[in-house]
Amino acid sequence: MAFPPSPLDTINWNTLGLSITDAVNGHVESTYTLSTGVWSTPRFVSDPFLRVHGLSPALNYGQQAYEGLKAHRSPTNSILLFRPADHAARLSASAAYVSIPPIPEAHFLQCVKMAVARNAEWVAPHTSEALLYIRPLVFGSSGHLALTAPTEFTFAVFVQPGTTYHGVQPLPAVVVEDFDRAAPRGTGGGKVGGNYAPVIRWTDRARTQGYGVTLHLDAQTRTCVEEFSTSGFIGVRKAGEHVTLVVPDSKNIVASITSDSCLALAESFGWTVERREIPWSECKFFDEVVAVGTAASLLPIRSLHRPSTGETFYYGAETGDVTVKLGTAMRNLMRGKVADGFGWTVEVKEEDLLVDEAVAAQAPAVEDVSERPAEVVEEKMNGVEHTNGSVDSKEIEVEGKA
Numbered sequence: 001m002a003f004p005p006s007p008l009d010t011i012n013w014n015t016l017g018l019s020i021t022d023a024v025n026g027h028v029e030s031t032y033t034l035s036t037g038v039w040s041t042p043r044f045v046s047d048p049f050l051r052v053h054g055l056s057p058a059l060n061y062g063q064q065a066y067e068g069l070k071a072h073r074s075p076t077n078s079i080l081l082f083r084p085a086d087h088a089a090r091l092s093a094s095a096a097y098v099s100i101p102p103i104p105e106a107h108f109l110q111c112v113k114m115a116v117a118r119n120a121e122w123v124a125p126h127t128s129e130a131l132l133y134i135r136p137l138v139f140g141s142s143g144h145l146a147l148t149a150p151t152e153f154t155f156a157v158f159v160q161p162g163t164t165y166h167g168v169q170p171l172p173a174v175v176v177e178d179f180d181r182a183a184p185r186g187t188g189g190g191k192v193g194g195n196y197a198p199v200i201r202w203t204d205r206a207r208t209q210g211y212g213v214t215l216h217l218d219a220q221t222r223t224c225v226e227e228f229s230t231s232g233f234i235g236v237r238k239a240g241e242h243v244t245l246v247v248p249d250s251k252n253i254v255a256s257i258t259s260d261s262c263l264a265l266a267e268s269f270g271w272t273v274e275r276r277e278i279p280w281s282e283c284k285f286f287d288e289v290v291a292v293g294t295a296a297s298l299l300p301i302r303s304l305h306r307p308s309t310g311e312t313f314y315y316g317a318e319t320g321d322v323t324v325k326l327g328t329a330m331r332n333l334m335r336g337k338v339a340d341g342f343g344w345t346v347e348v349k350e351e352d353l354l355v356d357e358a359v360a361a362q363a364p365a366v367e368d369v370s371e372r373p374a375e376v377v378e379e380k381m382n383g384v385e386h387t388n389g390s391v392d393s394k395e396i397e398v399e400g401k402a
C-alpha cells in the first residue's frame with residue numbers, strides 16, 4: 001500500500017472542532033529506566049489509555065511536561081510536521097524544570113513520526129481547514145513516594161484531529177490581576193502541567209465576563225507584558241509602510257515556536273523585529289496585537305482591558321493586515337503550499353511506521369515486562385492491545401463516537 005494513505009472519506013473535516021473523540025488508531029509509548037539511562041524502543045498502543053502507578057510522581061507531585069505540534073497534508077499528499085526538532089528541544093527544556101531526564105531529539109522525532117505515520121489517514125485533506133494536533137507527553141510513571149527521581153519515566157505521543165477556524169473575529173482580552181501565572185525564577189518557561197491547571201478558574205471567570213483570552217503581566221512588578229495563558233504575545237506597530245513586531249523576552253514565558261516563526265517571516269518581509277521588555281503602557285501604541293500558538297495559530301486581539309486601572313486599548317473588530325499577512329504565510333508554509341526556505345517542515349515517511357522495531361520492542365531483553373502491563377502485539381495496523389486492563393478499546397471507540 002502506498003504511503004501515506006488517503007484521508008478518511010467518512011469524516012467531515014471542516015466541523016471537527018478540537019474535542020477528543022478517541023477515534024484515532026492509538027498512541028506511542030516509550031519508557032526510560034533510571035538504571036539503564038535509556039529510552040525504550042517505541043511501542044504503538046491501540047487505545048488512548050496509559051497504565052500509570054497511582055503513587056507515581058506524575059499524579060502526586062506534578063512531575064510532567066508536554067508539547068503541542070501539528071501535521072498537515074501537502075498538495076502532493078505528503079505529510080508534513082512543523083519544526084519538530086524545535087519542539088523536541090523545548091520538551092527537554094520543560095522536562096528539566098520538573099526533574100525529568102531529557103528526551104534525545106532523535107528519539108522524540110522517531111516517536112512523533114511513528115504516532116503520525118500510524119494515524120496517517122487522520123491527517124486531513126490538504127484543502128480542508130483541519131489539522132492533526134500532536135501531543136507528546138513525558139512524566140514520572142513508577143510508584144515512588146520520596147521526593148527523589150523515580151525508577152521509571154514514560155514518554156507518550158498522542159494525536160488528535162481537529163479544525164481551527166481561520167478568519168476568526170478578533171477577541172477581547174483581559175489582564176489577570178488576582179493571580180500570578182509564573183514567579184520570577186520559577187517554572188513559567190516550561191510547558192509543565194502545574195502552570196496550566198491553576199489558570200483554568202481565571203480563564204473560566206474571564207469567559208463569563210466576555211473575555212475569550214487572558215493576559216499575564218510579570219509577577220514581580222506587574223508592569224510588563226508576559227504572555228497569554230496558552231499563547232505568546234506579539235505587538236505590531238506600523239509607521240506608513242514600515243512594520244515593527246515586538247515580542248516579550250521574559251524568562252518566565254514559554255518560548256513560542258509560532259512567535260519565533262512569525263519573527264523570521266517578518267524579517268524575510270523586511271520588517272523590524274524587537275525582542276525586549278514590553279511595558280504595559282506601551283500596549284496603547286500598538287496597531288495590532290496577536291496571540292500566537294500552535295493550537296490557535298494567529299488569533300487577533302480586538303482589545304486589551306486591565307480591570308484595576310480601567311484602561312482598555314482597542315485594536316479593531318477586523319483582523320489587521322499584518323496579522324493576515326503573517327497568518328497566510330504561516331499557513332502556506334505548514335501546508336507545503338510554498339517552498340520552505342527555512343527548513344521548518346519535515347516529511348513523515350513509510351519507514352516511520354516502525355513496524356519491525358515495534359515488534360522488537362516486545363522482546364523481554366529490551367524491557368523488563370514484569371514491571372509493565374502485559375501487552376500483546378499484532379503485527380498488523382491494529383498494533384498493540386492491552387490485555388490486562390479493564391479497558392476495551394472497541395467499547396471506548398463506540399462511546400467516543402456516540
Ligand SMILES: *Cc1c(COP(=O)(O)O)cnc(C)c1O
Nearest residue numbers: 230231232254256257258293294
Ligand atoms: C504552548 C504555549 C505557547 C505557544 O507556543 P507554540 O510553540 O507557539 O505553540 C505560548 N505560551 C504558553 C503558555 C504555551 O503553553
